[in-house]
Amino acid sequence: MLPYLKIDFYHLKYCRYVTTQMNYRKQRGIHITKRKHQIYRMDDTTYGVKSQTEPGVQYTLKRTTAGWDCSCPDNTQYCKHAYALEERLGMKARSDRGIMIHQNGNQVECITSDHYLVKSQSKDESYEVRDFGSGWMCSCPDHIHTGSTCKHIQAVQWCTGEQCVIQESNQIVCTICNSSNVIRKGMQAGHYRYRCKSCGKHFTDNLGFEGRHSTPEHITIAVELVYAGLSIRKTSRALRTIHCVVGRSTVHRWADEYGHMMEAYLDEITPLVGEEWRTDEIYLKIRGERKYLFAMLDSKTRYWIARQVSAHKGTDDVRPMFRKAKEVADKIPSKLISDGAANFGEAHDAEYTPRNFTWKDSIHEAHIRLDGDINNNQMESFNGNTIRLREKVVRGLKKEDAAILAGLKVYHNHIRPHLGLSEGETPGEAAGVHVNGENKILTIIRAAAKARRE
Structure with a gap:
């Protein structure tokens, strides 16, 4: 008999047993998600799941690159509580672990431009991630059985720059020479005034909102309210409750200018x-x-x-x-x-x-x-x-060319979470474009202004 026709029936029986046990845990996890108030979030990397057999007992699950570390007695890599959390979070869990693999370093090895090796986080082996022209494919069980964009593909996308993060702009640079060697020199019209040590010029740091009398926070609140569905007149009246007295024409001008500005910047990023x-x-x-x-x-x-x-x-x-x-x-x-x-x-x-x-x-x-x-x-x-x-x-x-359409596109893609996606995920995040910060419109406007200046 040829060597490749030999079958290890003991190993086959063991694999069938393990598969049956994992399917049982997965079904129990799906059953947990169908019950209300069983899963809650503790912080960015930790979740809690209530016990299904002992009243008043809850288990803590902490995110790791290999999966979830659960405090329940079941010491397998994926218990029913981990499957329940995976079912609830969906692609967001894979995306977060892909970022962690990328940040750990030395986990992704480039063979060619369309062929990568990604180290397994639970075993001493590596998985192949390849692009055959119709998208990335991985040899891991998650991608083979579910067809989803697994954490290994997500890690490769981060390494190749396909996934993009729009960061908050916290660094102060000179508006004349772009030098970061600046010092603070008082305030002007409610904004900090700086002096550049390189060119000696004075400037105010109000990136993206130059010449505005209102604060960036008031402007972005007004813009988001308009895109979220509130009329311009009602938005103008709502701003008065936070001591920002502006007319409806001003609110319309803000929505018009920043809508086109954000759309033009985001269209340059490939989703x-x-x-x-x-x-x-x-x-x-x-x-x-x-x-x-x-x-x-x-x-x-x-x-x-x-x-x-x-x-x-x-x-x-x-x-x-x-x-x-x-x-x-x-x-x-x-x-x-x-x-x-x-x-x-x-x-x-x-x-x-x-x-x-x-x-x-x-x-x-x-x-x-x-x-x-x-x-x-x-x-x-x-x-x-x-x-x-x-x-x-x-x-x-x-x-x-009404700016309301440009703003609606930005709001739909990057601001409002979509009910058809994972919990709290926007279409932009599902497409690999992540916007940091609590005020996402402020982050996008300043990133667009910085790109325009450069």
Whole structure:
């Protein structure tokens, strides 16, 4: 008998036993998540899960690169409490462990530009992470059995720079020569005044808000309230409760300027979107006339990739949005889902259909049904809950390039957590674009201003 045909039946029986035990723990963990008030957060890396057999007893789970360290008597790597927490957190748990693997150092080895080895955090072995043209694939059991973006793929994405973090800007630099050799010299109009030791010039540190009389906190609160759905008049009245007296025209000017500023900056960052995109149109009233807003959405991350406002629904009206989506995502989708409108099919053929055998294949699925496996429910929900609700508040838009659309795109992608994703995760975080800080709009504005200055 050939060596590779020999079967170790004892080892096979043991593997079957271990698999059965792990499946049992996983099912118990899923059952825990279905009960209310069983899981709670203690801090950034620690969670608590209530015991299911002993009243008043709770177990503590601490995040590690290998998984979860649980205080329960079950000493396996993944107990039922760990499975319950994984089910609740979803992709956020894998993302956090991917960051930890990347920060530990010497865990990822580059073989070629599309081939990496990532050390296992629980065994003395390494897993292969490769890109065959349709996305990263890993040899670990998590990716093989679930098809998810495992922690090893996340670690590789951090190492290659595919995942991006927009940091809070805390360093004070000279606005004239960009030197960090500065000292504080009093205050001016409520802002600290500095003197640069390199060039001798004086300046105030108000990055992104130069020339504004209101504080950055008041401005970002007003901008977020407008994008969240509050009318401009109500936003102006709400600001008075925090001693910021401004008119509605000022609030509108803030939303207009910073909406375009943030969108232009974020469009330069390539998101890690999936292979299935969706598109649809929704009619809006702009200056009393009927216009159409076309949008491109990623099915996996719910990331709003591109938008286009047109007066008609022809192919030439929608093709710029298809081209913009390809530029932002730096790729084309493997599948595009839309309704049966001919303009989407013609635009797909013009922009995404492969021209030769070296191009990536892309199919267009236009036969959607309400009760079938292929539907466009995500896009219809997006049109109703994101676009239509906001348009009702402002009673129609005033111009085609209204900043409210740019701000809505930023708010949807990077500010508001999406209910269809993991707990507290935004579409931008699911697509690898992380914004630090409690005030995310302030972080994005200052990062955009810093990039514009450089």
